[in-house]
Amino acid sequence: MPESDLALLMRAAQAAAETATRFIGAEINVRHKPDDGSPVTDADMAVNTVLAEILRDARPGYGWLSEESADDPARLAAQKVFIVDPIDGTRSFIEGSDSWAHSIAVAEDGEITAAVVFLPLRDKLYAAEAGEGARLNDRPLRAGSAPTLESAHVLATKPALDPTHWQQGTPATTRSHRPSIAYRLGLVAEGRYDAMFTFRPSWEWDIAAGALLLAEAGAKLTDRRGDAIRFNAEKPLHEGVIAANPALHADIVARLRQMP
Secondary structure, three states, X not given: OOOOHHHHHHHXXXXXXXXXXXXXXXXXXXXXXXXXXXXXXXXXXXXXXXHHHHHHHHOOOOEEEEOOOOOOHHHHHOOEEEEEEEEEOHHHXXXXXXXXXXXXXXXXXXXXXXXXXXXXXXXXXXXXXXOOOEEEOOXXXXXXXXXXXXXXXXXXXXXXXXXXXXXXXXXXXXXXXXOOHHHHHHHHHOOOOOEEEEOOOEEHHHHHHHHHHHHHOOOEEEOOOOOEOOOXXXXXXXXXXXXXXXXXXXXXXXXXXXXX
């Protein structure tokens, strides 16, 4: 029987983890990208190479979109596309923390159909396939049910709760944070937190895998306007992210001061 896309992503994630963890305690050559100043290391690039070899060799007809690869416009003509963040949470990796992840997804005609978020140092493997549910280490995931921000525990940066974003000032909610966006989305999918939001422009490789985890766990992910995100966009950058169960998601969108 042919290997499914999800099985392929899981196999690739394990190889990515083996590659990344070899760099722990070694020289990783930190430098900063000229466009946004974000850090990148030899580990990011090595993982990107391993993932490209495994995934593209197995599915040569799929397009490729990765944070650490030059964008190839040929992906726009592909029906299916890999969307990859080799190490999401590079700052966490550099600091020696364990809250970084490999985030790998397949998009078909703009929708995510298979997804894996793997945190090797936490032994957390989130996986989902469209219509087949989402799991964490073989445990089914179900998002929380908090209906309003006052009853919610959210994952967000402090700037996201600045009153300038909200119609009636900062909502009275409980806030925490994790450095990896993909991990934050997984935590909402498993119901440990009720929502995640960021109002900064968000790259598809950060959110693609998490979008399917959420959908299969009964939650939703949109941009900050509340509009659905179609993946493999010509410019794969979207206007923020809101992730929560449907009732809480609606509450967040209704309270936000919308962009012109």
